[in-house]
Each structure stands twice: as C-alpha cells, then as structure tokens.
Amino acid sequence: xxxxxxxxxxxxxxxxxxxxxxxxxxxxxxxxxxxxxxxxxxxxxxxxxxxxxxxxxxxxxxxxxxxxxxxxxxxxxxxxxxxxxxxxxxxxxxxxxxxxxxxxxxxxxxxxxxxxxxxxxxxxxxxxxxxxxxxxxxxxxxxxxxxxxxxxxxxxxxxxxxxxxxxxxxxxxxxxxxxxxxxxxxxxxxxxxxxxxxxxxxxxxxxxxxxxxxxxxxxxxxxxxxxxxxxxxxxxxxxxxxxxxxxxxxxxxxxxxxxxxxxxxxxxxxxxxxxxxxxxxxxxxxxxxxxxxxxxxxxxxxxxxxxxxxxxxxxxxxxxxxxxxxxxxxxxxxxxxxxxxxxxxxxxxxxxxxxxxxxxxxxxxxxxxxxxxxxxxxxxxxxxxxxxxxxxxxxxxxxxxxxxxxxxxxxxxxxxxxxxxxxxxxxxxxxxxxxxxxxxxxxxxxxxxxxxxxxxxxxxxxxxxx
Ligand code: G2I
Numbered sequence: 317x318x319x320x321x322x323x324x325x326x327x328x329x330x331x332x333x334x335x336x337x338x339x340x341x342x343x344x345x346x347x348x349x350x351x352x353x354x355x356x357x358x359x360x361x362x363x364x365x366x367x368x369x370x371x372x373x374x375x376x377x378x379x380x381x382x383x384x385x386x387x388x389x390x391x392x393x394x395x396x397x398x399x400x401x402x403x404x405x406x407x408x409x410x411x412x413x414x415x416x417x418x419x420x421x422x423x424x425x426x427x428x429x430x431x432x433x434x435x436x437x438x439x440x441x442x443x444x445x446x447x448x449x450x451x452x453x454x455x456x457x458x459x460x461x462x463x464x465x466x467x468x469x470x471x472x473x474x475x476x477x478x479x480x481x482x483x484x485x486x487x488x489x490x491x492x493x494x495x496x497x498x499x500x501x502x503x504x505x506x507x508x509x510x511x512x513x514x515x516x517x518x519x520x521x522x523x524x525x526x527x528x529x530x531x532x533x534x535x536x537x538x539x540x541x542x543x544x545x546x547x548x549x550x551x552x553x554x555x556x557x558x559x560x561x562x563x564x565x566x567x568x569x570x571x572x573x574x575x576x577x578x579x580x581x582x583x584x585x586x587x588x589x590x591x592x593x594x595x596x597x598x599x600x601x602x603x604x605x606x607x608x609x610x611x612x613x614x615x616x617x618x619x620x621x622x623x624x625x626x627x628x629x630x631x632x633x634x635x636x637x638x639x640x641x642x643x644x645x646x647x648x649x650x651x652x653x654x655x656x657x658x659x660x661x662x663x664x665x666x667x668x669x670x671x672x673x674x675x676x677x678x679x680x681x682x683x684x685x686x687x688x689x690x691x692x693x694x695x696x697x698x699x700x701x702x703x704x705x706x707x708x709x710x711x712x713x714x715x716x717x718x719x720x721x722x723x724x725x726x727x728x729x730x731x732x733x734x735x736x737x738x739x740x741x742x743x744x745x746x747x748x749x750x751x752x753x754x755x756x757x758x759x760x761x762x763x764x765x766x767x768x769x770x771x772x773x774x775x776x777x778x779x780x781x782x
Contacts (some may be wrong), residue, residue: 321757326664327723328509330635331569331584334721338392339670343435347471349516349750350648350650350652351651351652351755353385353386353648353754354386354633354644354647354650354651354757355386355388355389356388356649356752356753357612357648357651358388358613359651359752359753359762360651360652360753360756360757360760360762361369361606361651361733362412362707362761362762362763363510363605363606363611363612363613363614364388364389364470364528364612364613364614365386365387365388365613365614365615365651366387366388366389366390366391366393366425366426366428366613366614366615366616367383367386367387367389367390367391367615367616367617367618367619368390368584368615368616368617368618369390369391369392369393369416369419370392370394370621370623371392371395371412371413371415371416372412373623374415374416374419377638377696378620378637378638379619379623379638381638382619382620382634382638383423383619384423385626387425387717388425388426388599388735388752389425389426389428389613389615390419390420390425390426390427390428391427391428391429391583391584392413392416392417392427392429392430392613393430393617393618393625394415394437394540394552395412395415395416395585396413396429396430396431397430397434397437398432398433398434398437398438398439398442398457399437399438399439400412400413400437401413401457401461402439402457402461403439404439404458405441405453406456406460408460408461408464409534410464410535411439411514413465413638415490416696416723417465417468419559421468421732423499423753424734424735424736424750424752425734426470426581426734426735427465427468428469428470428471428472428473428581428615428721429461429462429465429469429472429473429514429536430472430473430476430516430519430583430640431469431472431473431474431475431519432457432461432462432472432473432474432475432503432507432568433454433457433458433474433475433476433477433492433499433500433503434439434459434475434476434477434488435477435478435488435491435492436476436477436491437523438491438684439624442491442609443491443622444489445491446491446494446495446626447494447495447626450492450495451496451499451502453496454492454495454499454502455502455503455506456575456604456767458503458506458507458510459475459506459509459510462506462507462510462511462514463510463511465511466510466512466513466685467513467731467732467767468732469511469514469580470504470514470515470734471514471515471516471517471548471579472511472514472515472516472517472566473517473518473519473521473551473583474504474507474517474518475500475503475504475518475537476519476520477520477521477570478490478492478493478518478520478543479520479523479529479532479533480529481522481529482529483526483528485529485531485535486530486532487532488524489765494504500518500536501540504516504540504545504547504625505545507546508546511554512597512699512701512764513698513701513703513710514550515548515551515579515701516546516547516548517534517547517550517551517552517581517583517644518533518546518547518549518550518551519539519550519552519581519583520533520551520552520553521551521553521555522560522582523569524550524552524554524556524562524563524566524569524779525554525563525564525565525566525569526563526565526568526569530569531676532773534572534576536727536757537550537573537576537578538576540567541576541577541578542733546579546586547578549578549579549580549581549612550578550579550580550581551580551581552569552580552581552582552583552586553583553584553585553617554569554582554583554584554585554586554589554601554629555584555585555586555775556586556587556597556631556725557588557626557629558589559632560721562587562597562600562601565605566600566601566604567603567607567608569609570604570605570608571608572607573621573661574608574610574611577696578610579610579611579612580608580610580611580612581611581612581613581615582601582605582611582613582614582615582619583615584615585598585601585614585615585617586616586617586618586624586626586631587601587631587643588626588629588630588631588656589630589631590630590641591642594629594630594631594641594642594643595641595645595646595666596641596646597643597652598643598646598647598650599646599647599649601614601648602614602650602651603650606650606651608770612742616632616633617631617632618632619633619634619638620632620635620636620637620638621634622633623767624658642643648745665733666726667695688710688711688713688714688715688781689708689709689710689711689715689718689756689779690708690709690711690730690779691706691707691708691709691720691777691778691779692706692707692709692777693705693707693722693775694707694715695704695772695775695776697771697772700769700770701767701768701769701770702728702770702771703763703765703766703767703768703773704766704767704768704770704772704775705763705764705765706722706736706756706761706764706765706766706777707761707763708720708749708756708761708762708763708764709756709759709761710756710757710758710759710761710781711758712758712759713758713781714755714756714757714758714760715754715755715756715781715782716754716781716782717748717749717754717755717781718748718749718750718754718756718779718780718781718782719746719747719749719753719779719780719781720736720746720747720764720777720779720780720781721745721746721747721777721778722745722747722775722777722778723743723744723745723775723776724742724744724768724770724772724775725770725771725772725773726743727743727768727770727771728742728768728769728770728771728772729742729769729770730742730745730766730767730768731766731768731769732767733747733764733766733767733768734752734763734764734765734766734767735750735753735762735764735765736748736750736764736766737750744780747764747766749762749764756765766775772778
C-alpha cells in the first residue's frame with residue numbers, strides 16, 4: 317500500500333518534470349519565433365500598429381476578426397469629425413464614435429482621435445458663422461469633445477490640414493484661418509486644458525518629404541515649441557500613389573521633425589499599387605518609422621482594399637476578401653527584423669514640458685525584478701493627474717507571459733490602461749500582459765501604460781516573467 321502510494325507519487329513527479337521539460341522546450345521554440353501580427357510585432361518595437369475604423373463595419377465579421385487580431389490602435393475614420401460630433405450647435409452626438417472607443421477598450425487597443433479642428437467635414441451651421449463667433453464655436457467644440465473623451469485618447473489630431481499645397485508655404489485659406497492666424501495655437505491650448513493626458517498632434521498630407529508645405533509646418537512646430545504652445549506630435553498622413561510616391565527623403569523628414577522635440581506618427585498610410593512594388597513601398601515606410609526613435613507608430617487608412625476611401629487603387633494590406641497581401645508580409649517582416657532605434661520610454665512630450673501647468677519630470681526606475689524580466693516606468697505628471705509608461709524588458713530566456721506589480725500612492729486612481737490588464741485601480745496593482753504582448757524575445761521589450769488621477773511620486777515596478 318505504502319509502496320504503491322510512493323510509486324504513484326514518483327510517477328506524478330516524473331510526469332511533472334516531463335511537463336516542465338516540455339514546457340521549457342515549447343517556450344524556447346516560441347520565443348525564438350517572430351511575432352505573427354502587426355500589433356504584436358510593433359509592440360515588441362515599442363510602437364503601435366493601427367487602422368482607421370468605420371463604426372458601421374464593426375458588425376462585419378471578416379472586418380472585425382482582422383481588426384481584433386492585427387491592430388492595437390484605432391482611428392475613427394469619420395465618427396469624431398465636427399459634422400459627426402456636433403451636428404447642431406452645442407448639441408453633441410457621440411454614438412458612432414463611442415462604438416469604436418468601446419471596441420478599442422474591450423480589445424486593449426488605444427485610440428487616436430481624429431480630428432478636432434479642420435476646414436472640411438464641418439456641420440452646416442458652421443457656414444453661418446465667422447469672426448469671434450466662429451472662433452468661439454471652434455474652441456467650444458475642441459473643449460467639449462476633448463473633455464468628453466478625456467482619458468480615453470492616446471493622441472488627438474487637434475488641427476488637420478491647415479497648410480496650403482504648392483510652393484507658397486502659406487496657411488490654407490479657410491473659414492477657420494479667417495478667424496485669425498492664432499486659431500491653431502488657440503485650438504491646441506484648449507485641447508491641452510480639456511485633456512492633459514492626450515498627446516496633441518498637428519496632422520497633414522503632402523508633408524511627407526521636405527517641401528514648401530512641410531517646411532511651413534516645421535517652422536510652426538519650431539515656433540510653438542519656442543513659445544510654449546502645447547504640441548506633442550506631428551502626423552504624416554502618407555497617402556501615396558504613382559503621382560505622389562513615397563519621397564526619397566521620407567525618413568529624413570520624419571527625423572528633422574522629431575529633432576524639434578515632438579513625436580512623429582504615420583497616421584493615414586495607404587499606397588496604391590499591387591504586388592512586389594507596393595510591398596516594397598510599404599516596407600520602406602515601415603522601416604523609416606523603425607529607424608526614427610520618436611516615430612511612435614503607424615496607422616493604415618483602412619483594413620481591406622474595399623474599405624479604402626480610394627478602393628480602386630487597392631492601397632491597403634488586405635484584399636477585398638480579407639486575405640493578407642504581399643504588402644502585409646513586407647510590413648510584418650520589417651517590423652520583425654533589424655535593430656530599430658527604440659522609442660524613448662520617458663517621452664517628455666506628453667503632456668509637454670511647454671505646458672505651464674504640467675511640470676513633467678520623467679523618471680526611470682530600473683528594477684532588476686525576478687524571473688527574467690525588468691520593468692522601468694516613466695511619468696508625465698500634471699496638476700491632478702499623470703500618465704505612466706511602463707517598459708517590460710525580457711531577460712535572457714525571453715517571456716511567454718509577464719506581470720508587473722506596483723503600488724500607487726493614496727489619492728491615485730487609474731482611469732484607463734492600455735496594452736495590459738490590471739487587477740485593481742488603486743493601491744497595489746498587478747498588471748498582466750494581454751494576448752498580443754506576453755511573448756517577448758530575450759533582450760526585447762514591450763510597453764504598456766495607464767492614466768491616473770493624483771500624484772505618481774516614485775513608482776517602483778517589480779516584473780515577474782513566466
Ligand atoms: O480623404 C482621405 C483622408 C485625408 N485626411 C483626412 C481624413 O479624414 C480623410 O479621410 C476621409 C475618409 O476616409 C472618407 O471616408 O475623409 C473623407 C471626407 O473628407 C471621407 O469621405 C466621406 C465622404 O466624403 C462622405 O460622402 C461620406 O458620407 O465619407 C463619408 C462617410 O462614409
């Protein structure tokens with residue numbers, strides 16, 4: 317009896333060791349493998365991979381399956397524009413945009429807000445206004461929408477397409493421009509006051525290489541930084557076709573903006589074409605972002621070719637059936653390869669140090685942790701709240717999953733987290749990986765973040781890997 321029991325216990329032990337050994341083998345095999353989705357691969361490089369989303373397509377199962385699987389950032393394609401969110405003056409309508417935000421939150425994706433102030437897609441009532449009345453209506457719009465979505469938006473396109481095409485380098489003539497040249501900075505200040513945790517971007521097209529238009533945007537950003545106007549990022553739409561190809565100085569142009577002290581983002585990428593030529597163009601753009609440390613992510617302007625605003629040019633990564641194209645493989649390969657420059661985890665720009673109400677010392681607290689990963693945290697603190705960005709770096713064995721524990725000071729309550737699940741909203745909180753970022757190869761890292769009320773103080777994260 318005794319003997320039998322001992323024998324069966326020994327058998328269990330052997331089985332357990334066997335399982336353990338198998339587990340190790342599996343884990344080594346998996347960590348050696350490259351990430352298999354755009355979002356997971358970008359996350360390994362400290363970046364996001366996003367898409368424009370149309371609310372009415374969320375019920376399309378092919379569309380939704382690809383969205384949930386591949387992307388970790390979404391931009392509402394039309395649902396946050398002025399005509400959609402304020403159809404009559406001071407009466408706001410958020411239903412469609414909310415559907416997209418809800419999906420994003422459910423899936424652990426972040427949201428780029430698009431766009432607060434733009435000459436296009438304005439509601440009809442705006443046409444009846446000019447001068448101070450229009451300026452005030454615009455500022456009210458920015459304040460109301462940014463306040464409504466406070467804490468839920470990674471970055472806002474605060475102002476979209478405000479410069480003219482061609483060689484003049486002038487502002488685009490528009491009803492908003494006619495309210496006075498300072499309309500852009502007024503919009504940025506209103507957005508900062510409404511949601512100090514969101515990065516604030518200027519977004520435009522035909523600014524993807526160095527030219528008169530991008531030079532004019534560059535001068536504006538330089539001026540804003542020197543005068544303390546809050547701006548954190550510049551979006552490069554990157555709509556390309558044979559008439560408007562990827563410029564040869566695309567990366568250099570991203571880099572010169574980054575050197576001004578702003579993040580750069582590729583915000584509406586699509587490239588007309590097919591086959592290898594199209595794939596190579598997508599590869600070039602992806603590699604350019606990886607090569608620029610402050611290029612924080614790439615968003616494509618739709619999922620399938622048939623979802624595109626210019627579907628006939630088949631400019632996206634999936635065909636009309638939802639099948640991956642050569643362009644998809646090229647992007648994934650680029651994301652998985654090379655030795656990109658890591659984006660800094662202690663991004664001092666959000667909220668910007670130029671925001672007088674937000675002294676934003678960023679801090680990094682390396683902690684050796686246990687079990688094969690380390691975590692460091694950087695904080696952007698402002699009056700009454702902060703955003704924490706946590707970088708998880710795998711040790712020599714890589715990880716299959718990880719968790720990070722830290723203790724928030726009293727008075728700090730988390731309103732929103734991305735790229736991780738959390739066990740609580742205050743006090744001692746354990747963050748665990750989500751489905752797409754548990755696997756980190758040896759020496760690689762991923763990042764997650766959260767927004768909280770209160771004062772961060774010194775946060776000391778402890779990382780545990782499995
Ligand atoms: O034009 C491409 C993009 C250029 N940069 C700014 C983006 O906001 C812009 O997006 C496009 C959307 O992809 C289109 O979907 O903006 C267009 C309007 O400027 C959007 O087109 C509109 C149609 O013009 C409307 O007739 C239609 O009701 O889409 C609406 C919703 O399907």
